Amino acid sequence: MTAQDGANPGAANSDDEFPDANSGLDAVDLDQADTEEAGEAPADAGVAASDSADEAPSGVGDIDQSEPDFGDFDGVEGSSSGQAAESERDQVAELTNDLQRINAEYANYRKRAEERSRIVGEVAVAGVLNELLPILDDLDRAQEHGEYDGALKSIGDSLQGVVTKLGLTRFGEAGEAFDPSIHEGLMTVEATDGQESQSIGQVLRPGYKINDRVIRTAGVAVIN
Secondary structure (H helix, E strand, C coil), X not given: CHHHHHHHHHHHHHHHHCCCHHHHHHHHHHHHHHHHHHHHHHHHHHHHHHHHHHHHHHHHHCCCCCCCCCHHHHHHHHHHHHHHHHHHHHHHHHHHHHHHHHHHHHHHHHHHHHHHHHHHHHHHHHHHHHHHHHHHHHHHHHHHCCCXXXXXXXXXXXXXXXXXXXXXXXXXXXXXXXXXXXXXXXXXXXXXXXXXXXXXXXXXXXXXXXXXXXXXXXXXXXXX
C-alpha cells in the first residue's frame, strides 16, 4: 500500500512536470501556423505594395497636369469689354448730337428773339416818327419859301437831330431810277435833254425809312 501510494504520487508528479507530447506538438503546430500566417501577410502586403508602386505612375500619368486654357474666358471678357466701350461711344455720340442740336436750336431761338425785338422796336419808333412826318414836311416847305430861319430853324434843326438818332432817313432824289417798291408815281412828265425814261423828274413828297423799313414812300413825278 505504501509503495503503491508512493508510486502513484510520483506518477502524478511526472505527469504534471512533463506535459503531454501531443499538446506540445499542437502548440508547435499552432506557433508555426501563426508564423506562416504572419509571414504570408507581409509577403502579400509587399506584393500589393509593389503592385501599387508599379501602378502609381500610370495612374498619375493619367491626370492632366497641363496649364488650364483661359483663351475662351479671355475672349468672352474681351468681347464684353469691347461691347461696353462701343456702347459708351454710342452714348457719347448721341449726347453730343443732342447737345449740338440743342445749341443750334437755342442759337436760332436767340436770333429770332433778337430779330423780333428789333422789329418791335422799329415798329414802335416808326409809329412815333410817322406822327412827326407832317411837321418835317412843313419845315421842308418853309425852306423852299425862304422862311426857314430864326426860331423856326433852331426848332427844326433840333427835331431833325432827334429823328436822325432814332434811325429815320430821307430818300427820293431827282434823277434816281423809279422803283415802285419805294416810290409812288403821282404824275408823269415829258423827258427833257439828258433825262432818262422811267427816272424821277421831280420829288413831290420825300420818303422816309427806319434802317431798311420804309415808313412812307416817296411821291414823285416819273419821266416818260
